[in-house]
Structure formats: C-alpha cells, structure tokens
Amino acid sequence: MEETVIVAHKIFKAFGEGETEIQALRNVDLGIKRGDFAAIVGPSGSGKTTLLNILCGLDNVSSGEIKVSGRSLQEMSGSELAQFRREHIGLVFQAYNLIPVLTVLENIEYVMLLQHVPAADRKERVHTFLAELGLEGKENKFPAELSGGQQQRVAIARAMVSKPDIILADEPTANLDSETGGQLLEMMRKFNEELKMTFVFSTHDPQIMERAKRLITLTDGRIVSDELK
Amino acid sequence: MLLKLAWRNLWRNRTRTWLSALVIAIGLVAMIFMDTMMVGMNTNMVKNATDSLMGHAQMHALGFRDEQDVKLTINDLDQALLQLEKHPDLKARSLRIVTQSMLSSSGGGEPVLSLGVDPEEEQLLSKFDEAIIEGEYLDSVSGQKLILGWKLAEKLELGLGDRLVLTAADAESGEMVQELFRLSGIFKTGEEKMDASMVLVARKTLQSMLKLEGRIHQIALRYSKLTQDGTPVNPLKKPDDSSKNELLLWTELMPSLYMISQMTDLSMAIMGTILFLIIALGITNTLLMGLYERMFEFGVIKSIGTTPWQAARIMLFEAVCLGFVSIIVGLILALFVTALFVNYGIDYTGIEFSGVTFQEKIYPSYKWSRLVLYPFMSLGFTLLASLYPAFKLWKMLPVEALRKRKF
Numbered sequence: 001m002e003e004t005v006i007v008a009h010k011i012f013k014a015f016g017e018g019e020t021e022i023q024a025l026r027n028v029d030l031g032i033k034r035g036d037f038a039a040i041v042g043p044s045g046s047g048k049t050t051l052l053n054i055l056c057g058l059d060n061v062s063s064g065e066i067k068v069s070g071r072s073l074q075e076m077s078g079s080e081l082a083q084f085r086r087e088h089i090g091l092v093f094q095a096y097n098l099i100p101v102l103t104v105l106e107n108i109e110y111v112m113l114l115q116h117v118p119a120a121d122r123k124e125r126v127h128t129f130l131a132e133l134g135l136e137g138k139e140n141k142f143p144a145e146l147s148g149g150q151q152q153r154v155a156i157a158r159a160m161v162s163k164p165d166i167i168l169a170d171e172p173t174a175n176l177d178s179e180t181g182g183q184l185l186e187m188m189r190k191f192n193e194e195l196k197m198t199f200v201f202s203t204h205d206p207q208i209m210e211r212a213k214r215l216i217t218l219t220d221g222r223i224v225s226d227e228l229k
Numbered sequence: 230m231l232l233k234l235a236w237r238n239l240w241r242n243r244t245r246t247w248l249s250a251l252v253i254a255i256g257l258v259a260m261i262f263m264d265t266m267m268v269g270m271n272t273n274m275v276k277n278a279t280d281s282l283m284g285h286a287q288m289h290a291l292g293f294r295d296e297q298d299v300k301l302t303i304n305d306l307d308q309a310l311l312q313l314e315k316h317p318d319l320k321a322r323s324l325r326i327v328t329q330s331m332l333s334s335s336g337g338g339e340p341v342l343s344l345g346v347d348p349e350e351e352q353l354l355s356k357f358d359e360a361i362i363e364g365e366y367l368d369s370v371s372g373q374k375l376i377l378g379w380k381l382a383e384k385l386e387l388g389l390g391d392r393l394v395l396t397a398a399d400a401e402s403g404e405m406v407q408e409l410f411r412l413s414g415i416f417k418t419g420e421e422k423m424d425a426s427m428v429l430v431a432r433k434t435l436q437s438m439l440k441l442e443g444r445i446h447q448i449a450l451r452y453s454k455l456t457q458d459g460t461p462v463n464p465l466k467k468p469d470d471s472s473k474n475e476l477l478l479w480t481e482l483m484p485s486l487y488m489i490s491q492m493t494d495l496s497m498a499i500m501g502t503i504l505f506l507i508i509a510l511g512i513t514n515t516l517l518m519g520l521y522e523r524m525f526e527f528g529v530i531k532s533i534g535t536t537p538w539q540a541a542r543i544m545l546f547e548a549v550c551l552g553f554v555s556i557i558v559g560l561i562l563a564l565f566v567t568a569l570f571v572n573y574g575i576d577y578t579g580i581e582f583s584g585v586t587f588q589e590k591i592y593p594s595y596k597w598s599r600l601v602l603y604p605f606m607s608l609g610f611t612l613l614a615s616l617y618p619a620f621k622l623w624k625m626l627p628v629e630a631l632r633k634r635k636f
Contacts, residue, residue, distance in 0.1 A: 086534025099234065099530065101234060
C-alpha cells in the first residue's frame, strides 16, 4: 500500500471575524499518497490556494489537523515550519517568483545552500536539472533575461532539486501560453513517473486537469468530488 | 548566499543606496572633521600653555603655590635635582626664583611677578627669547639686565636702557630690599598677564637680592615624550609627602585647561550620538521602504525554506554592506576635507580662551583611535537602524507577504 504523505483531517479555515467572517474551507478531509499527480480544481474563491497554503504550512487552519510526511504542522514554530518546507516541500508559484538578484544557478541552488548540501553534490544536481529542463547555457542569466516559460522551468528546478517529498504548485501555468504550459506539464509528469515525485496543483487549466491522475474539486470551501482517472 | 543576496539587493536601487550612503558618510565626515579640529584646538591650547612659562610640569615646596611665600623654597634641592637627572624623558628644566615685587621707574611703579632665571635653561623651556620684539634676551645667570612685557613697558613709558628698581621682601628678615636693573629687552608673548605684569632677571642676582643663595622656588620641566593629549608618556614619580615638595603636571597646574579637553571629548560623544541617531532614523526609513517594495519577494524567500532569522539576517547584512560603503566614502571625504585644513588651518590667532591665547593657526589633528571609533559608531548606528526592519521581516508571515504581489 502506498504511503500517505499528506493527511488533512476536518480542516476549517475562516478569514475575518463576526459579520465579516468568510469560511474559506469547510470540513475538508484529504489524503495525498506518494506518487500522486493531483489537481485541486474549482471556481475562483472556492479555496484552492488557501488549501494549498495550508498544506505547506504557509497558513494556519482555524481548526482541524494537517500532517505532512508524518509531522503535524500545527505543532511547529515559524522557524521549524520554514526548515520543514525546505526539507520536505517544493513550492511552485505563478510566474515571476524567482529571486531577481540571483542568477539561474544561484536560484536553483538557494535551497540546497540553506540545507548545507556539499558543493560538489549541489553542482551535480543543478546541472542534471538544467539539462533535464533544457536550461543549459542559462546558468549565469538573471531571471529578467529569461522568458516566462524559462523562468517557470527554473522555479520547477528550484522546487525539485532538493528532492522534497511533495511538490505543491499554485496555478503554475497561469501566466504561460498553452504550448509552454503543456511542455512544462509533460516535464512534471515525467518526473512524477520516473522519480515517483508527488505533485499537487491548484488550477483552472484544462491541460493540467487532462494530465492529472486525480481531480479534487472544491466548491465554496468543500470538497465536492475526488476522482481518480 | 545571504550576504550575496543582501549585497545585490542593496544595488537594485543605486540612487537610493548612494543617497543613503552619502547621508551616513557626511555624518562621518562631520564627526571626524569636528573632532580633528577640536583635537587641533586642544593641542594648540596645551602647546601654548606649556610652551610659554608653565612647562609640562613644575616642582615647588608644598604651600608655595598658594602662599607665594618667598621663604618656601624647594626642600633638599640636590636630591630633587638628582632625581630629575636620572629621568630619561626629561628634555629641559629651568630653576626659577619667583617673587611678587614692585617695579619702579621714573615714570611710576607697578606690582609685578619677578622671575629669576638662567637664560640658557629658560630658553629650552619657554619662548621668551623668541618673543623679544625690542632689544635682546638675557645673556647671563647673573648681572643687572631685565626684560619685561610690552604692555608693562608702555604703562611705565619705558625704553631700552632705562634704569629700573625692583623692590621685594627678602627671605631672611622679610625686610624690603631693592636692586637696580637696566631694561635690555621687551617681549610680546601674546599672553595678557605675562605681557602686562611679568619681568625676567638673572637668577643669581635675584637670589642674592632676596638672600636665597643656593635656593630655588620652582623647577619647570619639559618632557621629550608626550601623549597626544600633551601629558608626559612617562612622568616623574611624585615626591613623598615627607620631602615636603610637590611635583605637578600641567593638568593639575591648569585644571581648567585640562577640563576643557575632557569636556570636548564628552560634548563630541553627545553630538555624535545625536547626529548618528538622526541619520539612523533616515536609514530605518530607507530600509523600510526597501522592505515594503520587496514584500512579495521576501514572501517567496521565506516560503521556500528561509527561516525568520535567516530572512532578518538579509536585512542586517544589507545594513552592514551599506555601512561599509558609507564608511569608505566617508573616510575618503573626511581625509580630503581635513587635508585641506591641514594645509590652510583656521586663524584664531590672538583670541584668548580659558586663559590661553592662541598664538598660531589651528590645524586639524588626528587621534587614530577616533578614526577607528567613528566608523564603528556609524556602522553600529546603521546596524541599529536596521533592527526594526529586520524585526518586521522576521515577524512577517510569508502567506501575507505573498498577497502583496505587484501585478
């Protein structure tokens, strides 16, 4: 039986208080297994990004429990959460989320530097990913010198290079044209199949929905369907 | 990596960084320049005071300074002189007879302070020989020549060669005794008191007149090695109370002058603190602007595994980098500005301050410890200025920062 890397149990999340309170998530139960390639879909305001933020410990729950790789996120301090994300979770945001003053190489190795990965190992892993993602020769370019698609590939490399248990991607193709978006998705699918990496997307993109092995649909903060394809 | 990130962040808005660096640098220049001028002024005042009459130190019999009693001469003079001869840093000494007396001429009389000196010894200690404006300096340890200040000469309408009578109480009986002298020179020291009420005569003549043969009221000393404050590096050991003599440094002989230099240090410290605090507030504002502009970016940095303390360190490193750039710019500017004044000086000649008249232009003078202290102060205050932005960054929740995205 495959290991469950994320367990969300009876998650509630509210923003605001009193009359202005908005329930973003209501009684969400979710399990993500190792090797999943899952997409959380739903209309705008349905709670997709909130759920993703909660799954990686960027946001707190109002009630309920989240366990990632067997560790309860609610019990961790801000510093512990940062270290936990560094070791176990890779994040991919919408486009333009690289550190603009660092080169491609430095952006990719940033997390590994925080992890104190030895230089030789770091170099090898960076170059492997650069080759896999077709970014050879761009090592010393700054993000502003790259196209949107290239920047997103660097972001994917940064998220994956430290070998996390899970990659969470918030609308990773939202700012890309469909061809570039499709290529990126193919790459991620390849990593998912070859390296057994776990991917969870929040998306509106039909391309992602088409390629996802599992579709979780959120409406008004509730999971209304969870289907395996 | 965090340092590299901070350094590159600093140069994202070059104009703002250079302006901030310039503000700190100008503060540093102001502090260094003011300090060098203050040190220069103090050095000038101390030099004027110690070069004219006082010397760096003086030895007297206990009580002489307060009572000015002609009978109070240095006890066991031979032993005292032996002690002085052994000291390696002693450059010059002048054995003096000092007495209050009345100087009379055909034009009238004036109370004066009479100094009996050996002209050769005195030449090495004070600058009376250089201050002669008319006639000549004394030429012998005995004889009837007398020199006095130009103001006294004017008051008594004296000219070179005029005969003068000095009247004072002798040391044996306290009876008034008189001696005839001839005016051989007129000096102008620039010191009001000396120019208006002091006469110098040959020491042996005055000793004989006051029945003080072989006895001395005062030994003025000049050291060869001085600290930047003008105090001897290796001062003579103070005599025991049993000797009934006292040996006082100029800091004790003229405490007001010493106090001024101490007060200068204190006022510079207060001024520096206020100046750097004002600058620090400006830097805090600049760093906060930078923080708010890059809020989303810091959100990304924190969300991918940078701990709150590591994120705060980025801000602290930015401040340190800014501090170092400012220090380099500030030191270059400060050296340039002070070098200008080292060449030209500031002319306060003739102005009297705390009993000392400036005889020369004031030139900036460095205290190396301060050249280290002020840059460290500016770095410290820059770092202090970054504490609040660093704290904000430390506390900032990545999810809230990610919502600040600029589209």
